[in-house]
Structures are given as C-alpha cells and as structure tokens.
Amino acid sequence: MSLDKTDVENIAYLARLAIDENDIPEYAQDLNNIFNLVALLSDADTNNISPMAHPFDAKQRLRADVVSETNQREKFQAIAPKTDGGIYLVPQVIE
Amino acid sequence: MHTKSLSELSAALHSGEITSVELTQHYIDRIKTHNDTINAFITLTEESAIEQARAADIQLQNKTAGKLTGIPLAHKDIFCTEGIRTSCASKMLDNFIAPYNATVVEKLNQAGMVTLGKTNMDEFAMGSSNETSFYGPVKNPWGTDRVPGGSSGGSAAAIAARLAPIATGTDTGGSIRQPASLCNLTGLKPTYGRISRYGMIAFASSLDQAGPMAHSAEDAALLLNVMAGFDERDSTSLEREVPDYSTTLNDSLEGLRIGLPKEFFSEGLDPKVAEVVNAAIKIYESLGATVKEITLPNSDLAVPTYYVVAPAECSSNLSRMDGVRFGHRCEDPKDLNDLYERSRGEGFGEEVKRRIMIGTYALSAGYYDAYYLKAQKCRRLISDDFKQAFNDVDVIMGPTTPTTAFKLGDKTDDPVAMYLADIYTISTNLAGLPGMSIPAGFVDGLPVGLQLIGNYFEESRLLNIAHRYQQVTDWHQQTPENFK
Numbered sequence: 001m002s003l004d005k006t007d008v009e010n011i012a013y014l015a016r017l018a019i020d021e022n023d024i025p026e027y028a029q030d031l032n033n034i035f036n037l038v039a040l041l042s043d044a045d046t047n048n049i050s051p052m053a054h055p056f057d058a059k060q061r062l063r064a065d066v067v068s069e070t071n072q073r074e075k076f077q078a079i080a081p082k083t084d085g086g087i088y089l090v091p092q093v094i095e
Numbered sequence: 096m097h098t099k100s101l102s103e104l105s106a107a108l109h110s111g112e113i114t115s116v117e118l119t120q121h122y123i124d125r126i127k128t129h130n131d132t133i134n135a136f137i138t139l140t141e142e143s144a145i146e147q148a149r150a151a152d153i154q155l156q157n158k159t160a161g162k163l164t165g166i167p168l169a170h171k172d173i174f175c176t177e178g179i180r181t182s183c184a185s186k187m188l189d190n191f192i193a194p195y196n197a198t199v200v201e202k203l204n205q206a207g208m209v210t211l212g213k214t215n216m217d218e219f220a221m222g223s224s225n226e227t228s229f230y231g232p233v234k235n236p237w238g239t240d241r242v243p244g245g246s247s248g249g250s251a252a253a254i255a256a257r258l259a260p261i262a263t264g265t266d267t268g269g270s271i272r273q274p275a276s277l278c279n280l281t282g283l284k285p286t287y288g289r290i291s292r293y294g295m296i297a298f299a300s301s302l303d304q305a306g307p308m309a310h311s312a313e314d315a316a317l318l319l320n321v322m323a324g325f326d327e328r329d330s331t332s333l334e335r336e337v338p339d340y341s342t343t344l345n346d347s348l349e350g351l352r353i354g355l356p357k358e359f360f361s362e363g364l365d366p367k368v369a370e371v372v373n374a375a376i377k378i379y380e381s382l383g384a385t386v387k388e389i390t391l392p393n394s395d396l397a398v399p400t401y402y403v404v405a406p407a408e409c410s411s412n413l414s415r416m417d418g419v420r421f422g423h424r425c426e427d428p429k430d431l432n433d434l435y436e437r438s439r440g441e442g443f444g445e446e447v448k449r450r451i452m453i454g455t456y457a458l459s460a461g462y463y464d465a466y467y468l469k470a471q472k473c474r475r476l477i478s479d480d481f482k483q484a485f486n487d488v489d490v491i492m493g494p495t496t497p498t499t500a501f502k503l504g505d506k507t508d509d510p511v512a513m514y515l516a517d518i519y520t521i522s523t524n525l526a527g528l529p530g531m532s533i534p535a536g537f538v539d540g541l542p543v544g545l546q547l548i549g550n551y552f553e554e555s556r557l558l559n560i561a562h563r564y565q566q567v568t569d570w571h572q573q574t575p576e577n578f579k
Binding site: 003008011012013014015016017018019027030031033034035037038039040041042044046049050051052053054055056058060061063072075076078079080081082088090091092093 | 190191192194286287288301327330331333393395396398399400402403410414417418419420421422423424428429430431432433434435436437439440441443448449451452453455456459465466468469470471472473474475476478509510511514526527528551
C-alpha cells in the first residue's frame with residue numbers, strides 16, 4: 001500500500017484539516033511509514049478471535065432518564081469564540 | 096524541605112513544624128528558579144496555590160486536616176482545572192479556561208492538596224519525548240540536553256528536579272511509565288477504569304488512564320488512595336471498592352512468582368539497561384521471589400495494533416476541536432468548512448495532525464475491517480497472552496524502556512522510531528492491566544526504570560512489590576546534581 005498526494009488530500013479533507021501544499025510529500029512519506037509498520041498485523045492469524053473494544057468487555061452503564069445537569073450556558077459560552085444571544089455563531093450555511 | 100517524602104511532609108505540617116504556606120512558597124520559589132532551565136510547567140498558579148495553602152493551614156490548626164492536607168502537587172495540563180487554563184500543550188487550547196474540574200482534580204482539592212500549576216506535556220498526550228508541546232520541549236533534569244520522556248514529561252521533570260513533591264500524569268501507551276523511567280521516578284498506571292477519566296481531555300478513550308507520579312511507591316500509594324474510585328460521570332469507570340494502598344506496602348515477597356517475558360529482553364534492548372534490570376531482579380530473588388522465563392508471543396503486534404486503535408480513537412475524540420464552541424478559531428472564515436479546516440490546521444501541531452489522519456483513514460469507508468477491526472482482534476491476542484502468563488506468575492517484570500533518555504531532536508524526524516520508545520509499555524494499555532516503573536539504577540548517569548506489570552486490580556500488590564525494593568535500595572532517593 002502506498003498513499004499518494006491525492007490520498008493525503010482526501011484524508012485531510014475527511015479530517016477537516018487544512019494542510020500546507022508543500023507539506024504533503026512529507027505527510028505522505030510519514031503516513032506510508034506508519035502504515036508499513038501497521039501492515040505487520042495482516043500476518044496475524046485472527047480467525048475466530050472476537051474484537052476487543054474494552055479490557056473487561058464491559059457493557060454501557062445506564063442511568064435513569066432524569067435531568068442531572070443544570071443549565072450553565074453562559075458559563076460555557078463565555079469561552080466560545082463567537083456567540084450571540086445564547087447561540088454559537090458560524091459562517092452562514094444556508095442562503 | 097524538598098527532599099522529604101509525602102509522609103514526612105505530612106508529619107511536619109501536622110506538628111506545626113512548617114505551614115502549608117511556607118511549604119508552598121518554597122516550591123513556588125524553586126519553580127521560579129529552575130523552570131527556565133527545564134520548562135516543566137506551562138502555567139504556574141501562584142495566587143490560587145497560596146489561597147489553597149492558607150485554607151489548608153486553617154484545617155491543620157483546627158485538627159480537621161487529612162493526611163495530604165497542605166501538601167503541594169502539580170497537575171498534568173490534560174486535567175481540567177476550573178478557572179485555570181487547560182491547554183493540553185496545544186495552540187488549539189491555548190485560550191481554554193476550563194469551566195469545571197476533572198474528578199481527579201476535585202478529589203485532590205477535597206483532600207486539601209495545593210495545586211502549584213499545570214505541567215508541560217506532549218500535545219494532546221501524543222508523543223514519547225515531550226517535544227510535540229506547543230510550549231516547547233521539556234528538558235530532563237538528569238541531562239538537560241536529553242528528553243524527559245512523554246507524554247507526561249513536565250510532571251516527570253518537575254518531580255525529578257524537586258519542583259513538586261508529587262504530580263498527576265496520564266498513560267495511554269506508556270506516558271506515565273516511560274517518563275518515570277527516564278527521570279528516575281516511581282510511576283503507576285492503574286487498571287483501566289480504576290481512576291475517573293471525567294475532565295481528563297480524551298486522547299484514546301479505551302486506553303487512557305490517569306495515575307500518580309512520585310519519588311516512591313509509598314508516596315504514590317497515598318495519592319492513589321485519593322485518585323482511585325468509581326465515578327458515575329465516567330461511563331467506563333469501574334464499580335469496585337478501593338483498598339487502602341498504604342496498608343499492604345510492607346507485605347512479604349516470600350514466594351512471589353516473577354515472570355520475565357523473553358520478548359522484553361531480546362534485540363533492541365540496550366545491554367547496559369538489561370544489566371541494570373537484571374541486577375534489580377536479583378534483589379527480588381534475595382527478598383524471597385522466584386523467577387521464571389515466560390513468553391508473550393504476540394508482543395510484536397503491540398506497537399502496530401496501538402497505532403491503529405489510538406489514532407482511530409483520537410481522530411474521533413479530537414473532532415470536538417472545531418473552532419465553534421471553544422479553543423482556537425481562524426481569522427475570517429469564508430464558510431463553515433473553511434472555519435473547521437483552518438481552525439484545526441492552525442490549532443494542531445504536526446504529530447497530532449499525523450495521528451488524526453492515520454485514524455481518519457483507518458476508520459474510513461472500505462478500510463474499517465482491514466485496520467480497526469483487525470487491530471481490535473490483535474488486541475485480544477495481546478490481552479490473552481497476559482491472561483495465560485498470569486496463570487503461572489504473580490507479576491511480570493522487565494525494562495520500562497529499551498534505552499535511557501535520548502537526546503533532544505534525536506527522533507523528531509522519524510515518527511516510527513519515536514513510537515518504538517514505548518515498545519515495552521504499550522501492550523499493558525491494550526490489555527488494560529496496571530503497570531509501574533520504578534528507579535532501578537543508572538547507566539552513564541542516566542536513570543533506568545524497572546517495569547512491573549500486575550494482574551487486573553493488583554495495584555496494591557504492585558505498590559507492595561515496589562516498596563519492598565525501595566526499602567533495600569536508594570535509587571529512588573537520588574537527586575540530579577543541579578537541582579539539590
């Protein structure tokens with residue numbers, strides 16, 4: 001497997017990361033080196049092995065469906081880049 | 096004052112020999128003198144520290160103080176601290192003032208401890224040398240041209256240089272144990288789920304675990320007593336009673352069965368490091384332990400498995416850094432995509448971007464089975480190796496790291512070489528087991544750590560095993576020449 005310039009651009013887009021055009025060859029090389037390391041996994045025999053997502057295969061704990069948090073909008077929005085009247089502002093999405 | 100153990104400091108505070116304000120001021124003065132040299136702290140919280148110390152002194156006078164009341168500590172800058180910048184060593188969170196406390200911070204505050212400041216680290220805990228920090232690298236007090244390890248490098252350097260008596264750290268693939276090893280400290284990564292992750296900025300949620308970093312097992316036990324326990328705010332926190340870790344420290348090691356995985360002593364291990372580790376194991380034999388060689392046949396899979404699982408989880412966790420609700424936002428975004436892409440592109444450093452990209456690719460349509468699912472299956476193989484091993488032995492021992500502290504800049508151009516610095520620590524996280532590193536000696540003036548891996552919830556046993564060694568050795572009491 002070898003990732004080229006277009007692959008790196010696609011991955012960066014999926015991850016919503018602006019990367020410098022000049023840095024793409026280096027990213028491609030680094031990612032390829034890392035995936036070469038990862039390629040070792042394909043030799044492992046994992047037939048009949050179940051995937052492990054959690055060390056104790058724990059189940060999600062559930063709680064009663066009652067309000068447990070208080071509204072702290074002002075406190076949380078005090079650290080937001082841009083808000084107005086309790087709303088987070090982003091560039092216009094819908095014309 | 097700064098060479099005393101936590102128990103000694105506690106006794107001095109309770110007897111009135113010193114006040115918490117005096118002790119706190121002493122450490123603040125030391126930080127101001129030495130931090131320029133080692134860059135261990137990102138934020139010094141002098142004002143609130145003195146305030147906390149005053150409150151502690153009142154409790155000490157009222158005789159309502161606990162064992163740790165009035166003792167200063169430092170927090171890795173990954174733990175949210177209300178009203179105090181919590182940067183995770185990233186430009187992305189350079190302006191982030193946490194609106195709440197992590198459970199760990201809350202508990203240690205409740206215990207009366209005094210927060211000196213927030214320690215430097217690899218950006219979002221991604222690194223093994225503390226060189227990916229937005230605030231610059233941390234220097235190792237044992238050789239300031241060398242790395243302290245990472246990602247909890249600031250906490251490690253701060254304790255080693257005696258700028259804090261103890262500190263918190265986090266460990267996703269070795270981030271407590273590896274810097275503990277390189278800085279001559281005792282570091283413990285508990286069983287996954289033992290300590291709450293609430294308010295600890297997430298890197299790889301199925302691997303992240305907080306723990307104490309200290310000079311001795313005795314000190315680490317005292318901090319773990321407060322840090323450990325169930326928290327309903329962390330969905331992966333385990334409902335299990337917390338023992339008093341201090342009461343079993345002196346238990347006998349007679350008949351202790353030590354397993355030495357042959358994979359940890361093979362090619363790649365510096366022979367001088369091996370010599371120190373073998374000498375430490377000899378000491379355990381003299382304390383009544385028996386030693387046998389074991390095998391963890393899937394050890395080769397640990398690093399590659401980790402570099403799928405951890406980046407996959409990080410790419411998902413870090414999607415919350417979007418320039419909308421908190422953190423860095425780019426200037427004049429032209430549309431929503433531009434806002435996301437430039438805020439993230441500007442806010443994240445190179446290593447974080449690399450890992451987000453690896454994770455994004457591994458989780459993308461068509462590749463999920465080949466990478467993420469395959470890695471999770473390999474994770475099971477690695478975990479099963481340990482299960483098998485613990486049928487025959489009580490504790491697994493080996494080196495924490497293949498070499499002593501390497502030079503700053505040595506591995507920054509080669510991510511894969513950097514990843515291999517965690518070759519002996521990563522499998523413990525994948526299995527969710529508790530692991531420790533303790534000071535075991537020196538090679539050419541640089542510290543060597545002995546790693547101890549226990550079965551699930553065997554933190555007491557690990558601390559006991561470490562403590563008995565520290566009663567007959569004094570490696571853990573050494574202080575680097577320029578920080579005495």
